[in-house]
Amino acid sequence: MTDIALPQHHEHEHPSGITRWLFTTNHKDIGTLYLLFSVSMLFIGGSFAMVVRAELFQPGLQFVNPHFFNQMTTMHALVMIFGAVMPAFVGLANWMIPMMIGAPDMALPRLNNWSFWLLPFAFTLLLSTLFMPGGAPSGGWTMYPPLVLQTGMAFPFLIFAVHLMGISSVMGAINVITTVFNMRAPGMTYTKLPLFVWTWVITAFLLIAAMPVLAGAVTMLLTDKFFGTSFFNAAGGGDPVMFQHVFWFFGHPEVYIMILPAFGIVSQIVPTFARKPLFGYISMIYAVASIAFLSFIVWAHHMFTVGMPLAGELFFMYSTVLIAVPTGVKVFNWVATMWRGSMTFETPMLWALCFIILFSIGGFSGLMLGLAPADFQYQDTYFVVAHFHYVLVTGAVFAIIGGVYFWLPKWTGRMYNERLGKLHFWLSTLSVNLLFFPQHFLGLAGMPRRIPDYAVQYAEWNMLSSIGAFVFGASQLIFLYTVIRAMSGHGEKASGQVWEGAHGLEWTLPSPPPYHSFTEAPKVP
């Protein structure tokens, strides 16, 4: 090596200020951007939910009119699903996958930059509709025609926002697959990959298969509205139910897109704090793969009431309840991992354990919903609202928060405040159950979902649910505070190992890790 006439290596360059973030191709910077974007959407989407729960605090219309209420429910779902949960997982993937597999960065760094920077544009389009005449989309995030075609000016903004989100997700997925297939350190065989990486690879395939279907469905809506086609218009020979089939063919895999990486996170946390290897590693991978496969053949359980032929209802009922088997395997494996371990209960472990219990409750109600004759009673009631918030909030979001506490010391080099972390956990857990558990009762007692006002016999549970919502919403400010504190360099210094029981390449790096994770391939134990 000579020290003259060599062009300066790009990887040693640290651009500063805004350009560092705008032009970054670094997996850690992009991961940070995704996570910050996600948390800001969490608070925006959360504030929409607060409006909904404030209006539902008591019967009668006190704060908003039904039109605005419908905008809030619709926007809450769109922002939380596409803005908070999905980008959070991509952010975690960006940060952790290269470090876990012993790579210097993601395989496609420029694509990585682009897939992130599409998101602010997508959500600017979507959120701008709140200020338009006629307001934001109000036909529900499921966008069922013909109702969605009654949307005013917001309609094309909604469609193009969804297109952008889809492109962003597909590119993120391509990047994950390419990285894991090509950038593993020597010796990092597929059966040594951490489970978080495995679940993300499978999720990435789901994304590539599902997102284009959504893009197609919403494009057909667009041409129905503006170009006189009749894909979903019965009067023109189309079929409004066809939209639901296409939408849920995307929508059910989407549900697993939002939960499989959460399984991965929990499978990292539980062995660490149980100080015992994950039980049934191979069966975990098979379980995730079977869930992913099943997710493509169960979609019509979202539409048991549309009037399908008996054979269709039976098929979708059987395939749906079948999902309980691999999901059960996962839960049993986590419990078996804890069994005869040596457990400690730091904040990440608390979130993971709570995930196992509350996600299982969401799974139980899912099993009940899968039974078609009972679903004819549950469908489109608060029972469903309770179900999917148990799997998405106490499932996906709890796992994400647990993951953030777990990896934050690695990212920032600082320990978060354990007391505040535990306070955040306990407040969130108590309030989230107060928020969502009564909704089971409301649904069973007959309260439909997506209504701005309700009969007085539903008043009590609604009030409790709203109180739970306000406390849960406020508790997340503690999270924001603890994260910002660690990010700004406060708190105890973290070692590279961070957790006594942690295993894996990511923990062999110092905390915070160098700008490029592994510039030389590490030795895989």
Add this chain to the structure above:
Amino acid sequence: METKLSRQARTLAMALAMALAAALASGMARADFALNLTEGVTSISREAYRLHMLALWLCVVIAIVVFGAMAWSMYHHRKSRGAVPATFHDNTRVEIIWTIVPFLILVALAIPATQALIAMDDTSNADLTIKITGQQWRWRYDYVNEDIGFVSNLDDKSAAAAKFGSGIDPSTVEHYLLNVDKPVVVPVGKKVRFLLNASDVIHSWWIPDLGFKKDAIPGFVNEIWARVDKPGTYRGQCTELCGVGHGFMPIVLIAMNEPDYLAWVAQQRAAAAKTKEGSDRVWTREELLAKGEEVYTKTCAACHLPTGEGIPGVFKALKGSTVVKGPVAAHIDRVMNGKAGTAMPPFAAQLGDAEIAAVITHERNAWGNAVGDMVQPAQIKAARK
């Protein structure tokens, strides 16, 4: 720092407890806290209830076993109790067992579920057929072969209390949001077949006591049946998001004994004849305006608002509208046939001649529109041909 934090936590906990107590106290006053699904009054609803309870108890048992094992482990296998971690990481026999056992449980659930589905699917040999049409935001009921048809709207008292900022306490309204002006009536013990359809967007017809909901979809006819065992009034709601009035289109079904039902049918026929008579005579301007305002409030105000101002970008204003102030023929056409590609549905089938004539007269003379003319039921009758 520590004491300050714990003091804050205590204050917060106290505030929470007080809010909870207040909520519970006000709840007790109105009392309800309903927890579970109704058993209902049809064979279908009882099947659904049995399946629901079976699945629920199975879940409770599984939860006790799994969470119990977790709790045991969390207590005994703690580092602080000196637990030393084991090193095992799989066990084929255990894994096979916990794959097969859940599968068998599912089979046990699927058998009664399949039987129930097959029974629900059989709509043959019905004694009576009622066609139900969902429309933003009311239900229309047509008794096939009986020559009875009517529209069922949210009752006036609920509608008044449900206005944004009405100041009326909903708990003073009987069956708030679950009451209608004209309930659908069925005979007890007869197999009633319902045909569901919609004229604008998708709705869903649900009475928990009947044990099912079924979507009403434009361009489709869905079928379902019920045999109600017990006379009584059964209430439900639309359960598919259908726009701003979604929360305000209740369903009320009254099940009567056969003689009462037949009397009701006769009464409906007489009323229909009277309405028909109404469309054959000439109405005075005052009659038209009074009737028109009534129809407007019930049928049009949800979108176009009581002030006729609509919602910009979504629902057109009628106040100062070119259609309303323009030639009367175009106005009649718009009300009767709607406007394709917008939220404005055709009302020709939903309203009678006199109602359409009256509401058009009202619109042309309200909110300073002051066109000054009026429309007679005979003109609507002519326009129907």
